[in-house]
Amino acid sequence: MAVEVRAALVIIGNEVLSGRTQDANLQFIALGLAEVGVRLKEVRVIPDEQSVIIDTVNLLRRQFDYVFTTGGIGPTHDDITSESIAKAFDVPLLRDPRAVERLLRQIKPENLNEARLRMANIPQGADLIDNPVSHAPGFRLGNVFVMAGVPRIMQAMFDGIKGDLRGGARLLAVEVTIAGGEGVIADGLGALQRQNADVEIGSYPFNRDGGYGTVIVVRGRDGGQVAQTAQAVGHLAKACGLAATGQDQAPK
Amino acid sequence: MAVEVRAALVIIGNEVLSGRTQDANLQFIALGLAEVGVRLKEVRVIPDEQSVIIDTVNLLRRQFDYVFTTGGIGPTHDDITSESIAKAFDVPLLRDPRAVERLLRQIKPENLNEARLRMANIPQGADLIDNPVSHAPGFRLGNVFVMAGVPRIMQAMFDGIKGDLRGGARLLAVEVTIAGGEGVIADGLGALQRQNADVEIGSYPFNRDGGYGTVIVVRGRDGGQVAQTAQAVGHLAKACGLAATGQDQAPK
CATH class of the missing domain: 3.40.980.10 (MoaB/Mog-like domain)
Incomplete structure (x- = not known):
């Protein structure tokens, strides 16, 4: 690593x-x-x-x-x-x-x-x-x-x-935006984080135009792992009945 | 104190x-x-x-x-x-x-x-x-x-x-805005700070609409001392040929 x-x-x-x-x-x-x-x-x-x-x-x-x-x-x-x-x-x-x-x-x-x-x-x-x-x-x-x-x-x-500056490998990230509060998917997200210890999953709720939403950020050095985890976040959201966007983007 | x-x-x-x-x-x-x-x-x-x-x-x-x-x-x-x-x-x-x-x-x-x-x-x-x-x-x-x-x-x-929260005495402040860079008045300002050790004089240059200016902030617990020092800053600026505004305001 x-x-x-x-x-x-x-x-x-x-x-x-x-x-x-x-x-x-x-x-x-x-x-x-x-x-x-x-x-x-x-x-x-x-x-x-x-x-x-x-x-x-x-x-x-x-x-x-x-x-x-x-x-x-x-x-x-x-x-x-x-x-x-x-x-x-x-x-x-x-x-x-x-x-x-x-x-x-x-x-x-x-x-x-x-x-x-x-x-x-x-x-x-x-x-x-x-x-x-x-x-x-x-x-x-x-x-x-x-x-x-x-x-x-x-x-x-x-x-x-x-x-x-002499840096290390860049951290790559994918952001998945979910149309709902983080509480709905928090249990599943915690499980995903435990299964994917090499990536970091951050959850950032927001309130815009009166509606609640959450941005899930998946970060890691391995683009494949980041992309895979982001897709799993998208599946999780949909399984919880929430629309999700961004999970199919390439990590950047 | x-x-x-x-x-x-x-x-x-x-x-x-x-x-x-x-x-x-x-x-x-x-x-x-x-x-x-x-x-x-x-x-x-x-x-x-x-x-x-x-x-x-x-x-x-x-x-x-x-x-x-x-x-x-x-x-x-x-x-x-x-x-x-x-x-x-x-x-x-x-x-x-x-x-x-x-x-x-x-x-x-x-x-x-x-x-x-x-x-x-x-x-x-x-x-x-x-x-x-x-x-x-x-x-x-x-x-x-x-x-x-x-x-x-x-x-x-x-x-x-x-x-x-149980606070102490509020810090009072007066801001004096000077139409010029801080380098012109810096020597005099340092002398003013040495003469008035109970107040804090901060100098914050800015660049707006292509012109340089400086905001001098005088802070302290004694309103009279703050007001007096702010006036001295205004006099200093004028003695250096720069317009100054704000030095006659009451500390807040």
Whole structure:
């Protein structure tokens, strides 16, 4: 069986914890990682506090193959991610000439004040991550990728590094949509899961236009097994008197 | 100074980690907690895995005043939150007659199959949380509140318990919107933060309609201090040649 490559995401930002900002990065990163065969296994949203960032990153980088962070690499006093990562790795935070050169693509020399120059402070030994939107780079140190929090910039950074990740086999999925609540088929679904331990069967009820429905997601690395289980889910639904669609699609 | 009442949220669900579903619960809970003077300090998104749920809940319930969980209390095999919480607290999971009675408000007796009855399995000693939408209850055990993942149900459950939370002083905030990037005022803003250690100054750049802007959020428990600092932010922006709005509003 293929080895699972596992990642964690750390969303750094008081603005998400306060409810001021709706996070828009988790889903983008989750879907992008899945494309390259990396599985997002944990997400933490933490405040702009140095000790919390250090402890969280140090724990997760030992537990997971990859750690991604978003947020806290701008020019203001509350942007403390870079110095916290340097401390987590116990390396100095240095003014990086490569990063200064990139800032100068966007900012006139006379406007490159001390605050903006903070965006060129990079932990020693890190590789820069391109920022095609506003040039202030992210960086990679060991298995930790440090990216901006602004979604447009984060997405450009992530798209640039995605190809460098070494993933395992992609998880394939088929979604079967059932015209009824999950309670009707839940017993049979549990039995199907027990009989097919190599796939994961998820059940997600929804309420749309006043009617109840359920999406059953079958995931696994073996396309044949996924397809077979999805068909069994369709048969189960019909045996319970519910219409089902999607079970004959190829896994993707 | 008022004691800070701190909470953590655990979002339980493979569907969020896979990117299939965009979480819609974090922001609602964050804003609701803020209303009653409870501060959300950490969020974790974790998979439907019993050992992870147990370890996460046991860690966080000792670290925070309140822990909220969403997801995993439905009728299907992947709904394992209730049994995991029972194990975390080392109490038995029992068929709860109060919960069965509630299920019977929604489900005809002949349709109350074994799977649906799982929704009435509640850890011993827990108080039920009302579910005015579909009746299957959540529950509270110690400082842990276990709620549904479907946003409409979660919101109804949360609104029902919010009044029982014992919060500290509310954080008041003023937002100052500045017509320019944060790099221009960052140096001055850092100085303002150092001079006003009892308030938190957050800086959130945005890009709208092709223009850059920044929202500065000043938060604190003392309305006078918040208002004063917000005005100082406005003056700072103007001294840097940028228009600023909002600094004269009352903190809310």
